[in-house]
Amino acid sequence: MTKILYVEDDLASQRLVQRILTAEGFEVALADNGLGAIEAARREKPDLILMDINISGLDGYEVTTRLRTLEGLREVPIIAVTAATLRGDRERALVAGCNGYIPKPIDVDRFGDQIRAYMVGLEDEVGTPEEKAEYLLEYNQRLVNRLEEKIRELENANAELQRVEKMKSDFVILAGHELRTPLTVIYGYLQILRSNPAIPGEEETEGSPRHLLSKVSDAVKRLSEVIQDILNVSLIDANRLDLSHEPVFIHSVIQSVLHNLRSFGPQRNLTLELGQGIKKAPVIEGDPRRLHQAIGNLISNSIKYTPDNGKVTIDAETLEDVVHIWIKDTGVGIPPQELIHIFERFYVLEDVALHRSSKTAFKGGGLGLGLVVSKGIIEAHNGKVWAESPGYDEEKFPGSTFHILLPIGNPFATTEEGGK
DSSP states (O other), X not given: OOEEEEEXXXXXXXXXXXXXXXXXXXXXXXEOSHHHHHHHHHHHOOSEEEEOSSOSSSOHHHHHHHHTTSTTTTXXXXXXXXXXXXXXXXXXXXXXXXXXXXXXXXXXHHHHHHHHHXXXXXXXXXXXXXXXXHHHHHHHHHHHHHHHHHHHHHHHHHHHHHHHHHHHHHHHHHHHHHHHHHHHHHHXXXXXXXXXXXXXXXXXXXXXHHHHHHHXXXXXXXXXXXXXXXXXXXHHHTTOOOOOOEEEEHHHHHHHXXXXXXXXXXXXXOEEEEOXXXXXXXXXXXXXXXXXXXHHHHHHHHHXXXXXXXXXXXXXXXXXXXXXXXXXXXXXXXXXXXXXXXXXTTOOSSOGGGOXXXXXXTTOBOOSOHHHHHHHHHHHTTOEEEEEOSOBOTTXXXXXXXXXXXXXXXXXXXXXXXXX
C-alpha cells in the first residue's frame, strides 16, 4: 500500500486529509511539527510527503530542504499543501525542494487525482530561469536570516541560563555558610558536654546520656559533611574552588583517610590493602585538605560497593611528572553504559528507594555528590580521574578500579620561597 506522510499542525485539517486519503486507498502517517516530520520521514520511509508550510519549529520550507539531503528521501515527491497563497509562495515552496503545490482549501473531489499525478512524476515549474534564480537567492537570504535569528535566540537563552545558574550557585553558597554557622556552634557545645565528666554513662552503653550525645554529635558531623559537599559542588560549578599549594604526602593522606573511614560508621569485614607504591609515592604540590576529601570519597565509594569478605587495594606509581593512584575493589562493579555518568551531579547507582546514609555500609547511599566533588578537586589540580569496570554483577562481583592522575609539580617551591 502506498504510504503518504502528511505534515500538518492543525488537527481538523489532519483529520480531513487523512479521511480523504484513506478512502482513496492510501496509508497515512502524520506529523505535526518540523522536527517531528524529519523523524517521521526517516522512520516511515513514505512514498510521498504532503507538507504544510506554516508549522512550528522548522517551517515547511526548511523541512523540505533538510529532507532533500537525507539518504533515501532525496527523490521522494514532496507536495506543499498550504494556505500560504500570496504571490511568490508557490515559487518559494518549489525552490525549497517541493515538487508540487496544492493551495488550501483543497478540492475534495480532485485531491486524490492530484496526489496520483504527483506520484507518477508530475512536477510543477517555477517559471523562467531568471525567476528561479531570483527566488533561490531570496530563499537563501531567508535561510541566513532565520539562522541569525535562531543564533540570537540561543545566545539570549544561554545568557539567561548563565544568570540563573549564577544566582543558584550564589544562593547555595550563601545558604551553606548560613547553615554551617549554627552547626558549628551546636557541634562545639556537644564536644563540651561530651568532655564533661559529670555526664553519666559510657559512649558504648546504648541509651546512656553519653551514648546519646555521641550519636547526636555523629549526626551533626554527617550533616556538616553533606552541607560541605553541596557547597563544594557549587564552588566547582562556579569555578571558585580555592586551593592551597603545599607539599602533599600521598601516603599520609591515604592513611588519614582510612583512619577516618574506620572510625565512621559500622566496621566492615573488608581487607584494605596498601600497595608498596603508596609508600614510595612522591611528594606532590597541592591542597592536602582537598585531596584528602577527593581520595576519601573514592575509597569510600569502593568500600560501599564491596561486600563483606571483599578487598579494596590502593596503590600508586610514578609516571614521569605525574603520580598515578588507583583504587581497586572486588565489589559489584559498574555497568559499562554508566561509566560516563558516575561523575555527574546527583547520580546514584543504587535504587533510591533502598537509600541509606552511610559512608561505609554495603551499598550505603548518599546524595550522588561524592564523585562529582572528587572529580572537581582533582581537575582543579590539573589532574584526571576515571573509572574502569567489566560490568555490574551482584553474584560474581567483577569489581571496579578508580584511577587518579596528579601532576607532581614543585611541592617545595612555596616553602623554599618563604625561607629566602
